[in-house]
Amino acid sequence: DVTQLRVGLGERSYDIVIGSGLLTEAGARIAALRPGARVGIVTDRNVAERHLSTVEAALAEAGLTSVAILVEPGEKSKSYGVFETVVDALIAARIERRDLVLALGGGVVGDLAGFAAAALRRGVDFVQAPTSLLAQVDSSVGGKTGINSRHGKNLVGAFHQPILVLADTGALDTLPLREFRAGYAEVAKYGLIDNAPFFAWLERKWEQVFAGGPARIEAIATSCAAKAAVVARDEKETGDRALLNLGHTFGHALEAGAGFSQRLLHGEAVAIGMAQAFRFSASEGLCDPADAARVEAHLKTVGLPTRMSDVPGELPGTDGLMDLIAQDKKVSRGALTFILARGIGQSFIARDVDPARVRAFLDTER
Ligand code: NAD
């Protein structure tokens, strides 16, 4: 059972292939695009332990030479230091212009390896083999790559589209449940943005999505198609790509407030942020409170947090959160930009949100 989407960005269009067991086909699919290429596999130790031998065997079987470069798992690997190590290892492995980089892992590996591929010899091709749910539905699609700076996350990077995305939905079976749930927040997000029937489908089928099988493939394919469509319309994020930030303005403030620690994963912060965006929309009279309640109920049902009180430990107070929101890039000249909703599947970009209203809302959230 394999689903294939073509992401149309003119000459640089590429396939996103989604299905169970695809890592065993990585060699054949890559060889079909780049016969004889050398492949620099970038992966982290968690993923390497579980999936690297499968990929290496598949590449070898297709007659491709590969070299594996392992990094430590976690956000800390999106650093200048690790970037330097990876690029130098790719050079040492003689990955040249006609060769390619294969990112095998979650969003950290995808962002890091994609940026290394963009920089190496001014750009070598790369293939994404995302192994976390978040990477399969979000970070592997859209061509954003990069690392973090001491000044903030993802501040250094490049737009570099992959030539192929291979999303092996079976590889998610080894993903810790908490990570799966966090990625699921982004899946639900696509329903909440502009696809109410998809959200309703998730309400009915989420257990099958978690369990694996056809429903998981369908959920991931629908999510990828949604992201790819937005990206194709707006590759460089000038217009409606901003809708993808639903839940992310509140979410980023909470993530930062929790120190970007294991206390609150990105997707968990987004779950709270989406619930808040709907509650805020309801309190502003934009959206039926019943829709906000439905959003919260579904996220809760799958085991995601929906309230600040669900986060263990201390979070900043309203003032601190307002400062963090103001530092976020989505602020211009005093007014705040938020993604708000008129209902499930009816999100919109609100560019002139009065900070005083947000402050008052956050006070009610305590
Ligand atoms: P991650 O890459 O750190 O993966 C989460 C954890 O799961 C890690 O410990 C990893 O080792 C482990 N893991 C991954 N796949 C596994 C598997 N199949 N089995 C067992 N363990 C597995 O984090 P993530 O949530 O995948 O991605 C987060 C990153 O993505 C952030 O750095 C974020 O900035 C970035 N991101 C980028 C974009 C983009 O457009 N480029 C979009 C969203 C997020």
Ligand code: ZN
């Ligand atoms: Zn996100």
